[in-house]
Amino acid sequence: MKDNIKELNFESELSPEESAAIDRILSDCAEAENSEVDYASMLASIKARARKERISVFAPAKKNTAKRVFTGIGAAAAVFVVGLAAFAVIRALPFPGASGKYASADHAPQGDKVVETTEIGNVQPDPGKTVPGVTAEAKDPGAAVIATPDPEPVNTEDAADALPTLCPIKGGIVGYVRLTDFLAEPTCSAQLVPDMLPEFMEFKLGEAELFAAAYGMEDEVKYSYSCRVAEAPEEEFDIGIARFIELESGSLTYLWHVCEGVYLEVEFAGFDRAAAEEMLYSIVLCNMEDIPSTPAPSEEAA
Amino acid sequence: MPERDFDTIYENYSRLVYWAAYRVLSDREQTEDVTQNVFMTVLHSMDQIAPMSDAQLKGWLYRVSVNAALDFKRRQGKEVLSDEPVGAEVADTGATPEDEAELNDTRAAVREILNGMDDIYREPLIMFYFSEMSVLEIAEALGVSEGTVKSRMNRGRKIMAQRLSAKGIGYEG
Numbered sequence: 001m002k003d004n005i006k007e008l009n010f011e012s013e014l015s016p017e018e019s020a021a022i023d024r025i026l027s028d029c030a031e032a033e034n035s036e037v038d039y040a041s042m043l044a045s046i047k048a049r050a051r052k053e054r055i056s057v058f059a060p061a062k063k064n065t066a067k068r069v070f071t072g073i074g075a076a077a078a079v080f081v082v083g084l085a086a087f088a089v090i091r092a093l094p095f096p097g098a099s100g101k102y103a104s105a106d107h108a109p110q111g112d113k114v115v116e117t118t119e120i121g122n123v124q125p126d127p128g129k130t131v132p133g134v135t136a137e138a139k140d141p142g143a144a145v146i147a148t149p150d151p152e153p154v155n156t157e158d159a160a161d162a163l164p165t166l167c168p169i170k171g172g173i174v175g176y177v178r179l180t181d182f183l184a185e186p187t188c189s190a191q192l193v194p195d196m197l198p199e200f201m202e203f204k205l206g207e208a209e210l211f212a213a214a215y216g217m218e219d220e221v222k223y224s225y226s227c228r229v230a231e232a233p234e235e236e237f238d239i240g241i242a243r244f245i246e247l248e249s250g251s252l253t254y255l256w257h258v259c260e261g262v263y264l265e266v267e268f269a270g271f272d273r274a275a276a277e278e279m280l281y282s283i284v285l286c287n288m289e290d291i292p293s294t295p296a297p298s299e300e301a302a
Numbered sequence: 303m304p305e306r307d308f309d310t311i312y313e314n315y316s317r318l319v320y321w322a323a324y325r326v327l328s329d330r331e332q333t334e335d336v337t338q339n340v341f342m343t344v345l346h347s348m349d350q351i352a353p354m355s356d357a358q359l360k361g362w363l364y365r366v367s368v369n370a371a372l373d374f375k376r377r378q379g380k381e382v383l384s385d386e387p388v389g390a391e392v393a394d395t396g397a398t399p400e401d402e403a404e405l406n407d408t409r410a411a412v413r414e415i416l417n418g419m420d421d422i423y424r425e426p427l428i429m430f431y432f433s434e435m436s437v438l439e440i441a442e443a444l445g446v447s448e449g450t451v452k453s454r455m456n457r458g459r460k461i462m463a464q465r466l467s468a469k470g471i472g473y474e475g
Contacts, residue, residue, distance in 0.1 A: 014460055022459045025466070029412040030431040039316045042334055046312070046341045055345045 306351070311344060311359075318360060319367045321432035325425060326371035328417055332378070336371045343370070357439060364429075364443040408471055415465045423458035426451050 014022065316337065323336040343366055344351065351359060416424050425444065429435045437455075441448045466472075 014456070014463060018463060019456075019459055022463050022466075025408060025412060026427065026431045026459075026462065029409045032409055033413070033432065034317060037317075037320055037330070037334075039312075039320075042316070042337055042341075043309075043312055046338050046345075049338065049342055050345050053342075055342075 306359075308341075308345060308348070311351070312341060315360065315363050316341075318429075318433040318435060319363055321428050322364050322367035323371040323374075324432075325428045326368055327375060332374060333371070336367070336374050339374070340367050340370050357442065360435065360439050361443045364433075364435075408466075411466055411469050411471050412462070415462055418465075419458065419461055423454050423461060426455045427458045427462075430455060 319340045320333055320337045323340070324330070324333040327333050327336065340363070344363075351362070354362060416427065419427075426440050429440045429443065430437070435443070437448050437451050441451045444451065
């Protein structure tokens, strides 16, 4: 290399070879400099700040704010009615497992796209525990949709063992999902500690992508976790214990707020009522049939 | 209208933002702070960003980044650009020690030359090589013609060649 050092005539233009050599040097240096910039660390810091400021790191959904159906006091009433109707409909569905959940894709009504999910984690519900704001019917494993107007905050200790339910409450269709474990992916830069309570979880379903993020805090140190489920086959998505039916109405935004303990408070917003209802029906919070040696609460109550 | 999420924006434009800020600050730590501030601005502006084309977004990000860096510099009261130590962190490239030393010498020299270069030549070079912007995008961001950008880049390369040679750093022509 040293043998090829050239003296330049700076009064003239660089030759194509000389220009290419400078181009290469600049490119190599830029690449080397960029390799030393910790972009991933900066991204983590940005997300931590965003979390602190309660800013979503996802793109705004395709929604017209004015069209948000379920907002305000009136919406709460509407949601209550919807929840009741949903419960009645699901109870009346004429297929096996129609009592609120699809036991399998085979049990789903024609036209629905059911995502089979894997039960993760090892938290077992304790039928002896109760969840404030959840009715006895809500604890029926067959009831996927329960209209409960105003559930109180769930006690952490109780919530860890209580049964999942789904409750339409404020600002949209809101439900609770039992969180038995955290989504994990080898590529994630940070992962929540299993025993750590996430304080927020958010999902966004795009046309063909699902984004998930969870954040937690332990000893004043914030952890963040996110995974991207891209290129989902067909229209099916698998996000842990929840099941979703993708709608033809476009992208949706789901906000999953961890209430307390192992529950996620799920809010569906930014889509029309029919889509919301369909989404609500499609969620199976927990397949109780898969949980061994745990009598169903409704049976116990009976 | 492209649909973007924040991670995609960050993945595609973090280099642009970083080096736009670095051009002003010439300090890595400060540049990282500004980069984070810029992306916080992005988060606050997702609605505004949504309808932008990629080119518009690049131009917007560049302006925001430069302005944020200038603001940061003003707040810091720094009038003189710092020359941070070069070569403190060198990635393992698998090259021989001799090659690495030569590479580090070259990198240090390039950085020093860029920092000392007139801004009208330095700016398009950094935008092109470090921020990976096209000539057209640079022209739009700077509000000049593509020809002007090319001319400035050619002049910048000549200055680079001259000063590298003056430092005894050669290149294969």
